Amino acid sequence: MNNVLDNSTPKQAFPAVLVRDLWMSFPGKRAGEQIHVLERINLEVRQGEFVCLVGPSGCGKSTLLNIIGGFLHCSRGDVMVEGQPVAGPDPRRIFVFQENGVFPWLTVQENVGFGLLRKSAAERAAIVAHYLEMVGLTGFERAYPRELSGGMKQRVEIARALAANPDIIYMDEPFGALDFITRLKMRADLVRIWQSEKKTILFVTHDIEEAVQLADRVLVMSKRPATIQRIIAVDLPRPRDLDSAGYLGTRDEIFSAMGMSLRIGENVEAPARPAHGSNSPDAPQPARR
């Protein structure tokens, strides 16, 4: 599986993704009305980096990822991927969708091999088997998606993305619909896969804990019209200890960057119950705003 992008210029010379002064607005319901979604977005994702884009619900982070992925056109600005302006979706950068884009009429192995039609059958089978093993779905080759759990379906989609051997994987809240335990497991597996495959990953989530568990850097977006208001480097060794001071400190830094309180039920005497994405029982609770 050699690199598709083999031209004279060394690929390392470019950032994987470079967004410069990007603006996005949609036409509103009334004539002439414009809804401004993204304003003055600048960002850079380095080769092989794992970057998470977090922000409040509806802030436009999915829109931004769809523009970078070539599914939408921005109103203004430049998007360069691997040094080239983005013209549309491209098999060298595969998108993993929030709503699960696994094809229900194909078996697991047919789904994973979907992007490999130009390869010989033997080569295709080897690649499919390799990535099914990587995502832990060996033995489910001939199952149909309707027979799988939500987590397994997301694994199929990740395997399908990897099998196409892209340089970059865009992930749009891929674990959003999964339960807490499954989500934790999926994140651990994703980090392991990223470490072995050395792909660039740009990952959109509204879950701050998820971002800190996964990313090299976290880009924090503001409310709409959204801009990137903070870039937080997560300087924590992997595997990450979710109880370490460094982890909790980084998490709290993002919380405060988003202007969120770490206390739930401020005026109640009893300690707040641990709610996912907000707190954990034994975490220090600095009063930040």
Next chain:
Amino acid sequence: MSNAMGSGNARGRAFQWSSVILPVIVAAIGLLFWDTAVRISGSDIFPRPHEVAQGIIQLIRQGLLLKYVVASLFRVTWGFTLAVLIGVPFGLLLGWYTWAFRAFNPLIQMLRPISPIAWIPVAILWFKVTDKAPIFLIFLASVFPITVSAIAAVQNMQPVYLRAARNFGLTQMQLFRRVILPATLPQIITGIRIALGVAWLVVVAAEMIAVNSGLGYLIIDARNAGKRYDLVVAGMVMIGLIGLVLDLLVRQLEKFDEVLWGYANR
């Protein structure tokens, strides 16, 4: 179409005796009710169930039943096949291209409510009293449900499948064959099933007027030639039974693994 998981899917549902016994009981009660009602009324024209059964046996002995059933099925096969061959591609096209939908949808919605029965005089004018007239009527009756379901199937397709397909760089032809067709197939099959029911409904009506063979002809002929109501009802019973068998056959199409996902709750 083997299956890695085995049980737990809709296909592996166990055979239920109640799905045979209950309908048989309902049929038996219905027959009893029919028989009692005729006896109480004292009608000597309307047949009792056993007289209808004798009528069917008589038709079989004369070789008429098979001949008429084959004649009716022949017309349905032609009209219906033409409707599938034209309706499915036409519907997919209209579902995919918005301009085509805008152009043709009003015409389709205008022609659709015109009963095929209303076309009978036109059919006779164009095709005389040949097999072509009922075939044309069956085609007309079934092409609209098929077209409309194919249009809806494309328009209701999950956008995420198209986006994933575009991401993998499929050509227009590959997109159609590998994504649009399989994604729309479950709903198209449902449209085909509805259309076949309508086609069978119409062949009988068409045969009552335009031709001299088939189950529709049998009913009208038995009525006109000596008020043989036992044969009239025999024809009706055969139409119903064949309709039931046709529906069961088309339902088998819905059980393939490639389309089963589209019928989640069955």
